[in-house]
Amino acid sequence: MLCQRCGSPVPDNSASCTTCGLKLAGASAGGAAPRRRTATVEAPYKPGDTFARRYAIREVIGPGPVGHVFRAQDLEMDVEVALKVINPRLVQMQEERTQFSLALRAGKKLTHPHHMRVYEEGEDRNRPFFTTQFLEEGTTLRRKIEQRVSQGQRFSLKEVEALLVQLVEALDSAHRYGPHSDLKPENIFLLPDLLKVTDYGLALGIPRLPYIQAQKAWKVGCYLAPEYFEGGELDTRMDLYALGIIVGEMLTGQVPEEDEVSELLAYEADLPSGIEALYRRATNANPLARPRSAGEFLSDFTAALSSRPRPAAVRPATQGPGRSKARQQVPFSLTAELATATPRANSLPPPVPTSELPTLGSPTVQVPTVGHGPPADSDEDDVKTAVDEAPKPTSETPISERTTLELPQVERTTLKIPQVERTTLEIPQVAVTEEIVPPDATQKLDSEALAAIMDTAQSSTSSPAPAPKARAQRAEPRPPVKAAAPSSRAATRTDPVIPVARPSLLSRLWMPLLAVGGLGLGAMAGYGLLKWRQASQAPAAPVAGAPSVATPREEAGAEPLLPASGCPKGMRRVSGGTFKMGKETAEEGTAAEPLLMPRQVATFCIDEFEFPNQAGAAPRVDVTWEEARTECARLGKRLCSEDEWEKACKGPGSLRYPYGATFDAKGCNTQGNAGEPAASGAFARCRSGYGVADMSGNVAEWTESSMGGADRVQKGGAFNRQQPSVRCSARMSAEPDSSSASVGFRCCKGEP
Known part of the structure; x- marks a missing residue:
């Protein structure tokens, strides 16, 4: 395994690092194998050679996706440097080598402490190269991640935040000159008290297609933004994509494969939901949907840490190195949680406040009507419904007095409603009472019943006594519908049936007419606005010596x-x-x-x-x-x-x-x-x-x-x-x- 502090190789059962003395946990647990490719490419130079008549090769550090890295001595400056020689197959044309040189020159401008200084760039026998600061100690973030994976551990949120603060400072400084373009764990060096980023602008200095092939061959193409693969315009937001992938890898040990961005909560259910949302934003295929800067990314990350954490879920069993197996053991899925959060079939819906308006429902409804008898003191309703099927269920609630009325246009329904107020209706040879009962908000009303209730309320407000009489005189009685099992009282009653009046045609059409009128007005206003805008954007004939010609953008006060x-x-x-x-x-x-x-x-x-x-x-x-x-x-x-x-x-x-x-x-x-x-x-x-x-x-x-x-x-x-x-x-x-x-x-x- 690797030392957590200095990155030196240490035997699995060692109690401490032989290089820096750090105490270790002992034998490493089984885990995933390193993701990066184990290269066997032979180095073009060996220790003792002199490159470009200036750099004496001291050690072959190793190969990479685009070339080899050497520890060399700069004979002119008498300083030890890291020499990076690019594979000549990646930059074959002279124009390509010129573009590589221009991209690396921008890296020379970076003087921030979190950047690896670029000393020189050039080419020797068609091999482009550049030299940077050589670090005697420290390790890369890639080695740190591999160490954690081998021990079955993950970075904590606080550890990620500490690294992210320094990484964001490096990116904000570099973005003054353009995107880094090659941000990945291999190019992030961790020193005991400092973080450094290297290889600025490397992806911009090498032709796109050869660079993509090289990155995929080394299995590090997942850090490249989609717009790089598609040949689109590149800017600093491509680094925010890579930053999101790196943060997700530190928290879960997973990276996207086959252009599929995984769900962090599927691997670490204890993460705050804000971290998942930020990860989704940063890895969005649309650059405009990502955070605008690295500083904004850090601010959103810090805000997500301060939010309330998600409820802890049961962690999955120890997973092997395979990605497909990890996907099969998903402990938490937001989609699954929402899908299973449906009410049970037998559970009753919560009561609806009576202050809310009733919604229009099916044609078969229950509506309040009138009755007679002494006033009731109870606030509960007694509803008994008969249906066609046998047996015909009923639902009753105790009331002070029950009255059964036969309603027109209601299919096989018997209602029993308590009386609230007594008002004598003048009907020939019969004295009945009319009750104004507020509608039950838990019942569904159709348009006819709702219009009838509104008419009753308006008539009772303007003229309490005469309105029911006039309404009763105008109504045309229809044959009552027989109940399935009428009581003896209902069978022998002689009270007249008071039907519900039909709503007028205007009450049926006022909503569609209002909608059509609104659409018409909106269309006319939009057409007029379009004509005005076209007229304002027409190019005016230039006049020599004109004092001022303001553009439509300036007249409208629009932003650039x-x-x-x-x-x-x-x-x-x-x-x-x-x-x-x-x-x-x-x-x-x-x-x-x-x-x-x-x-x-x-x-x-x-x-x-x-x-x-x-x-x-x-x-x-x-x-x-x-x-x-x-x-x-x-x-x-x-x-x-x-x-x-x-x-x-x-x-x-x-x-x-x-x-x-x-x-x-x-x-x-x-x-x-x-x-x-x-x-x-x-x-x-x-x-x-x-x-x-x-x-x-x-x-x-x-x-x-x-x-x-x-x-x-x-x-x-x-x-x-x-x-x-x-x-x-x-x-x-x-x-x-x-x-x-x-x-x-x-x-x-x-x-x-």
């Missing part, structure tokens, strides 16, 4: 598509990460445009409009590259690089034009529209997914990048350019001291 937090006013934030730069096919554009290739940029801010960066102002033209650079520097900014400019233009979806994948002649100020530079923001649709305006057409823009010599790159086309020249990937070049009436610029700035 992406938050501009951390950027100065008037600038838009573009999240760092990799994107697809270049043209899609060799036929489109000029030969100077590269084909699609992945490029990585750090997070930056870019002016929303062309200089002077004011909505409605005319963009400044007739400037040289030097003048544009000086103006940006005066404002504490700089010219955008070509990579930054193209990423801001293509937006999060890597589109061909700022507004979409197909050309729209009226979308931006291109050839055939104004014929001259338009005021900034005049074309409402000409905005990229990051909220940056006029990146296609209007005026071309200087960039910091060169075309390979002294000439500088211009992007975006102009008002006098046709479709091929106004794509986001289109590029032109000009001498730095040249100027034109169709060329301007905009500024960029690194995120503070």
Whole structure:
């Protein structure tokens, strides 16, 4: 087994570690075998060799998914380093090796204590390499997890929280320059009092398909986010996916297999429900559903710990290393718990408060009616129901006096209702009383019975005595329905039957008419709003020297598509990460445009409009590259690089034009529209997914990048350019001291 503190190999029955002296629990319990692949790949160098005429190999540390790691001595700096040599099969083309070098250069900027410092990067005989800080002590999180699994143990929530605090600090620091992209337990080093993360940007520096194959061969592809497999745009949220997988593995010892994210509570039923919810969010296939930052992930994790824990469930028996067996012994499932939480067949429903309105039910109902006799003092009802089947059950409740009435339109039902108030009805030769009894909320009423009760209540309020008389006179009596087993009193009674009046047609149709009227009003309002919005979004004809032209987004006070937090006013934030730069096919554009290739940029801010960066102002033209650079520097900014400019233009979806994948002649100020530079923001649709305006057409823009010599790159086309020249990937070049009436610029700035 491995020492819990220093990671050194220790015999299973040892009482303490021979390296650091840590007391151990003794013999290790049986558990799952290590997940990572045991490699037998022969190292390309052996101790005593010199690599790149600078690094003397001292020890072969071991292979990995993308290459080998060596302990080496830097002969120039006279310092011991970790030398990582990449397999040349993964980066065969010169363009791929250049991209690898650019990705590793971003890692040199990381100086946070929780990051492993990157010293140098380069290549030797077509083998890319980089060197990092070498750690004499400590162990990786992978070894720590394997040790716990071998002992049948799991990380406690407090242990996970302590590691998560340092890991989140490392990620938040790295995300200023882009995603880590290769976050996994193998790249997390645990020192006695510190955590360090290594291999920043490695997945962005190696072509996607070879990298995926290498990770799957070593069974660590589960830490890669789904968008990486699908070839989508990558940003810092891919690290939050890996972070969720790592936390779940520490708590349960399980990781997703075959793109199926397991349920943590199925393996650790004592976990708070908030941990399960956070795990589901972080591992969601949609990046937008994940936490927005590592700091938010930590906040949600801490909040879940402070919430009330779930009830403890019976733990399953000791499970073997197989994943399928663990799934068969699921001690708890939220779905199963809800499915079995149904009431028993013989259990009665809880009583419904009488203050609630009765719901419409089936045509056969029980309704209150009138009777005669002395007033009742009891509050209980006596209900006796006869049905067609034999025997015909009845349900009775004691009352002060029982009265049996025969009701029309009620199938074989005999009701006995207590009397509350005595009101004499004037009916020829018979004196009866009418009782206004509140409906029993536990009984179901149909629409006719409900309307009858409402009519009775209204008539008794407005005119207590005459209303029942008039109603009785208007009603047409129908033959009564015979009861199944009438009592002697019911058989010999001579009281007249008072039927329930039919509801009027208006009372039946008022609800459908109200619904239809509401739909009609809503449709008319929506149509009017749509017309108004279309009219407001129509591109206005540009007017030279116009003082202000506000965009519909500004008039409505809408927020930008992406938050501009951390950027100065008037600038838009573009999240760092990799994107697809270049043209899609060799036929489109000029030969100077590269084909699609992945490029990585750090997070930056870019002016929303062309200089002077004011909505409605005319963009400044007739400037040289030097003048544009000086103006940006005066404002504490700089010219955008070509990579930054193209990423801001293509937006999060890597589109061909700022507004979409197909050309729209009226979308931006291109050839055939104004014929001259338009005021900034005049074309409402000409905005990229990051909220940056006029990146296609209007005026071309200087960039910091060169075309390979002294000439500088211009992007975006102009008002006098046709479709091929106004794509986001289109590029032109000009001498730095040249100027034109169709060329301007905009500024960029690194995120503070």
